Amino acid sequence: MTGTSMLRLRRILWAGLVAAAFATAAYAQEDVRCLSCHGKPGFRKTLPSGQVLELFVDPNLLRLSVHKDKHCVDCHADVSEVPHPTTPQPVNCRRCHYNGNTSGAPQLAKYLEFERSVHGKALAAGNPKAPTCQDCHGGHFILPGSDLRSRVFRTNIPQVCGTCHLKIFAEYEASIHGKALAKGNPDAPVCTSCHGEHNIEKPEEKTSTVNPGHVANTCAKCHDKVVIMEKYGVNAEQVATYEESFHGIANEFGVLKAANCASCHTAHDILPPSDPLSSVNPANIPKTCGKCHPGANANFANGRIHIDAKDKSAGIVYWVALGFKILTLSTLAGLFIHIGLDLYRKIRNHQKAGGAKPGAPSSEIQP
Numbered sequence: 001m002t003g004t005s006m007l008r009l010r011r012i013l014w015a016g017l018v019a020a021a022f023a024t025a026a027y028a029q030e031d032v033r034c035l036s037c038h039g040k041p042g043f044r045k046t047l048p049s050g051q052v053l054e055l056f057v058d059p060n061l062l063r064l065s066v067h068k069d070k071h072c073v074d075c076h077a078d079v080s081e082v083p084h085p086t087t088p089q090p091v092n093c094r095r096c097h098y099n100g101n102t103s104g105a106p107q108l109a110k111y112l113e114f115e116r117s118v119h120g121k122a123l124a125a126g127n128p129k130a131p132t133c134q135d136c137h138g139g140h141f142i143l144p145g146s147d148l149r150s151r152v153f154r155t156n157i158p159q160v161c162g163t164c165h166l167k168i169f170a171e172y173e174a175s176i177h178g179k180a181l182a183k184g185n186p187d188a189p190v191c192t193s194c195h196g197e198h199n200i201e202k203p204e205e206k207t208s209t210v211n212p213g214h215v216a217n218t219c220a221k222c223h224d225k226v227v228i229m230e231k232y233g234v235n236a237e238q239v240a241t242y243e244e245s246f247h248g249i250a251n252e253f254g255v256l257k258a259a260n261c262a263s264c265h266t267a268h269d270i271l272p273p274s275d276p277l278s279s280v281n282p283a284n285i286p287k288t289c290g291k292c293h294p295g296a297n298a299n300f301a302n303g304r305i306h307i308d309a310k311d312k313s314a315g316i317v318y319w320v321a322l323g324f325k326i327l328t329l330s331t332l333a334g335l336f337i338h339i340g341l342d343l344y345r346k347i348r349n350h351q352k353a354g355g356a357k358p359g360a361p362s363s364e365i366q367p
């Protein structure tokens with residue numbers, strides 16, 4: 001390398017450094033007004049109620065988040081003067097997060113889904129307990145859902161939903177699914193596996209993933225997959241046997257009062273049948289079936305649920321199914337033999353009469 005090109009390189013490097021320093025200064029200038037108060041560790045205020053309001057903001061967290069290029073007032077848009085005479089309003093994420101935005105925020109169908117969800121509607125109706133975007137995603141340290149540290153990373157979701165749905169969270173944690181998640185099982189369902197994310201709806205809505213008409217499909221996402229279920233020694237036939245059952249057929253025809261998976265297994269309290277606390281443990285069958293079949297006793301479920309007619313252990317059902325199979329097959333076989341013999345007789349008769357070959361012009365229409 002020659003001396004002049006070395007000098008040029010050094011000059012370029014310096015120019016870069018100076019530009020970077022200016023950029024940082026410009027960026028800091030935007031936010032420094034706010035950080036002069038909010039950047040002081042320990043900056044807090046005790047409200048008249050005695051509650052302590054933490055007012056310290058760690059700008060480094062923001063820099064590590066998806067909003068690393070954003071300034072304080074990009075989100076806290078109502079703070080126009082410093083110091084601000086009034087308490088700033090909660091942030092409205094939709095300022096940037098809508099389809100057609102020019103801020104660089106991703107264009108997603110999720111935004112509209114949220115508006116139509118039970119949460120979006122509750123929020124629009126002014127329900128103060130309804131979740132805003134930041135209730136699920138956080139404020140200054142928002143990360144993509146794929147990041148382990150994100151509030152909406154798969155394993156953190158039950159806790160986030162659980163801050164408002166406390167009782168269900170407790171049930172879920174004690175269930176086979178919750179325990180499996182705690183053990184690090186990558187196939188265990190979390191709240192959003194069954195309910196959706198931004199499109200959560202009340203179970204009564206026809207389009208809800210947990211509407212009685214859709215529950216079987218929702219459980220089937222995992223429970224009819226042999227590759228998933230065989231890892232845990234769980235039978236993957238349960239969905240198919242349900243669909244062939246009286247309840248499953250009734251459900252398919254729109255009789256939504258017929259039992260679906262959750263009517264017998266519960267939705268959040270699901271436990272293996274061997275667990276004495278399980279709704280499908282023999283001891284609890286009278287109560288579980290009794291919700292809809294008054295007078296059901298402990299034997300009520302015997303041989304009636306999840307019967308695979310192709311398996312001998314199904315008892316009478318197996319033999320009846322087998323009987324039907326033999327009957328159907330022998331009837332069909334008889335029919336085919338009959339047709340075959342009939343055809344044979346016709347061909348023989350035809351040949352005896354010295355008939356023309358098929359396709360040759362018929363003698364009757366010859367001039």
Ligand code: HEC
Nearest residue numbers: 033034036037045055072073076079082083084086087088
């Ligand atoms: C002179 C110090 C000072 C400066 C400068 C300042 N703030 Fe504040 N800020 C406060 C105090 C004190 C409170 C709490 C009292 C209140 O609610 O108004 C507060 C509250 C807030 C809150 C609401 C906290 C909550 O949850 O209720 C936000 C958001 C906020 N400031 C943002 C900003 C932004 C953005 C800037 C820069 C544009 C800024 N502040 C500049 C002193 C300051």
Ligand code: HEC
Nearest residue numbers: 031034038054055057067070071072075089090091134139
């Ligand atoms: C990506 C948007 C975003 C940016 C950028 C942002 N904030 Fe916030 N900030 C929030 C959200 C969301 C909350 C939670 C309360 C709410 O909903 O308003 C919050 C809360 C606060 C609070 C209340 C205390 C707390 O931590 O909950 C203060 C003070 C505050 N922000 C100051 C700042 C300052 C100063 C900056 C710039 C260094 C900044 N914010 C940048 C979104 C943002």
Ligand code: HEC
Nearest residue numbers: 066074075091093095096103104105106133134137142144
């Ligand atoms: C000033 C505009 C602005 C505001 C306000 C804003 N965002 Fe963003 N947001 C963006 C931009 C731009 C990106 C894309 C950043 C990137 O990809 O580098 C983004 C990215 C995201 C992502 C990650 C998307 C992905 O696919 O990885 C999430 C999640 C997110 N924002 C949530 C929020 C939430 C929640 C709020 C309210 C607290 C909010 N945003 C407020 C502009 C904004």
Ligand code: HEC
Nearest residue numbers: 093097111114119131132133136143144145146152192197
């Ligand atoms: C009830 C909780 C909840 C609410 C409320 C919510 N989100 Fe989400 N959001 C999620 C979950 C869960 C995901 C999926 C994360 C994943 O697995 O990728 C998600 C994903 C996203 C993504 C895609 C980026 C990513 O990380 O995959 C964006 C952007 C986003 N949300 C923005 C918003 C905005 C804007 C609002 C408010 C209009 C909002 N969210 C309200 C739970 C919520």
Ligand code: HEC
Nearest residue numbers: 118122129130131135160161164191192195200201202203
């Ligand atoms: C900030 C509190 C909050 C958070 C966080 C939250 N929810 Fe909700 N959720 C509500 C409120 C409030 C309602 C009631 C809305 C109504 O009935 O109008 C609701 C309603 C629901 C409903 C319908 C309930 C019914 O009775 O039909 C379901 C399902 C639901 N949420 C699931 C979830 C899931 C899953 C998550 C996590 C991804 C979650 N929620 C996070 C507050 C929250």
Ligand code: HEC
Nearest residue numbers: 158161162165168169172189190191194203210215262267
């Ligand atoms: C295995 C699937 C599944 C998982 C996981 C799941 N749910 Fe549900 N959830 C359902 C079904 C199905 C219903 C419909 C109600 C019923 O049939 O009992 C429901 C109903 C609800 C309801 C409304 C009705 C009620 O009981 O109040 C809320 C709220 C709810 N779930 C929240 C959650 C939360 C929060 C989590 C995570 C902690 C979660 N769910 C996890 C399947 C699931």
Ligand code: HEC
Nearest residue numbers: 176180187188189193218219222232234261265271272273
């Ligand atoms: C995202 C995948 C997934 C979904 C959705 C799902 N499950 Fe599961 N389920 C599992 C896994 C994985 C196990 C095994 C956990 C273990 O044994 O550690 C399991 C275990 C079970 C068990 C216990 C089986 C046994 O005998 O050990 C029952 C019962 C069950 N699930 C019922 C349901 C019902 C009912 C639904 C729908 C409301 C449902 N599951 C939805 C993944 C799922």
Ligand code: HEC
Nearest residue numbers: 216219223234235238239242259260261264273280305306
């Ligand atoms: C009418 C009540 C009822 C309905 C509906 C029902 N189950 Fe079951 N389920 C039971 C009973 C009782 C048992 C325990 C005895 C048995 O295995 O037949 C059981 C057992 C199971 C097991 C444990 C199997 C094993 O290998 O340990 C799973 C998993 C399961 N059901 C999933 C489902 C799924 C998924 C659906 C919906 C597609 C469903 N069940 C519908 C009553 C029901």
Ligand code: HEC
Nearest residue numbers: 246250257258259263264288289291292293300301304305
């Ligand atoms: C959510 C309500 C509900 C639950 C729970 C329920 N069933 Fe049913 N079941 C129905 C309905 C509705 C029908 C259809 C017509 C009728 O008999 O009322 C039906 C029909 C049946 C039939 C066929 C018709 C008959 O009466 O012989 C059997 C067998 C049956 N159920 C067994 C069970 C068993 C066993 C359980 C418990 C493991 C159970 N059911 C739980 C609602 C339910």
